[in-house]
């Protein structure tokens with residue numbers, strides 16, 4: 001279950017010619033609202049610090065929570081000043097490095113893991129920076145990558161192996177380490193049955209694909225017949241409707257009565273979560289990294305303890321999961337990319353994602369020209 005970009009414009013990696021300019025094009029918004037608030041404008045190229053690198057952006061993912069809800073002003077924790085530039089998960093070419101950086105050089109093709117931790121608190125020092133109370137996400141707590149250039153800490157970039165295009169790299173940069181962390185925290189072993197709720201979503205499709213790549217038997221869910229068909233084409237063992245009355249019975253039948261050893265549920269929808277836990281095996285682990293459909297769910301504690309089950313919250317990825325993910329990319333792992341839009345059409349990409357028709361990741365591509373404004 002992996003695939004290269006199909007219905008998509010794939011940009012070349014930007015080449016580095018001379019110094020970066022002082023101003024750049026970016027998609028900004030000055031007020032919260034519908035997608036039409038996203039407008040192309042000229043802004044200053046970010047200033048560099050000694051530990052930073054400057055990236056010429058080639059491709060940037062569109063995220064449901066980080067982008068759509070932030071733009072609408074309904075994000076549960078993002079607090080930022082307007083005007084703001086969205087865009088977390090991205091890939092591009094290094095065009096300048098700070099005086100203290102010796103891990104990457106100008107011209108390197110990199111994917112940016114857009115999460116910055118303090119590196120000094122107990123969680124960071126314990127190898128769990130995703131629990132850092134100072135955690136910041138690019139495009140949420142600081143300017144993002146719907147722009148020609150981003151300034152990012154050098155520790156957040158990963159070299160992209162040869163043969164990987166910028167859209168694929170962008171589709172892996174954040175969600176890849178998140179998916180890997182979910183499966184690592186759940187103790188995935190080859191042969192496990194893994195149930196992924198919302199397996200057509202950008203993150204869910206990646207987790208399902210990675211679980212399969214790592215040897216699991218995957219049950220993916222979608223309410224939509226077309227997406228279930230696509231999931232089967234991509235190699236899941238079974239594609240089910242999570243809202244059907246006999247959903248739990250179907251999972252039990254597929255798994256020989258045992259249930260799924262791992263359930264990934266990033267939706268947080270009460271009735272679906274209930275079925276997730278009813279379909280979880282004894283000694284199984286349920287993982288949540290998202291709750292955009294509400295997140296207030298019930299819990300049958302008697303069932304949980306008597307079946308020796310665990311529920312694990314995975315906020316994001318970390319350096320260890322990123323290293324492991326990129327090693328799997330070198331082994332042939334690829335994300336599911338739905339389609340691309342030119343970054344100047346970011347508003348259309350937001351409308352497309354709001355309609356929930358995507359099967360996998362939607363990515364914005366940056367043109368090589370200086371002027372991003374759509375043709376008028």
Ligand SMILES: NC(=O)c1ccc[n+]([C@@H]2O[C@H](COP(=O)([O-])OP(=O)(O)OC[C@H]3O[C@@H](n4cnc5c(N)ncnc54)[C@H](OP(=O)(O)O)[C@@H]3O)[C@@H](O)[C@H]2O)c1
Pocket residue numbers: 063064065175178197198199200201202203204221222223224227266267269272289290291292293314315316317353356358360
């Ligand atoms: N922690 C992290 O680092 C991280 C990173 C990325 C995403 N996330 C989380 O992962 C979740 C999915 O995000 P995404 O960007 O991958 O989503 P997405 O691509 O926009 O997909 C949306 C998903 O939601 C499902 N859905 C929509 N409305 C629904 C409803 N009323 N009932 C049941 N299912 C419904 C869709 O299922 P159908 O196929 O049935 O339409 C689809 O699977 C979100 O909660 C997000 O916050 C977390």
Ligand SMILES: [Zn+2]
Pocket residue numbers: 117118119120121122123124129132133134
């Ligand atoms: Zn910290």
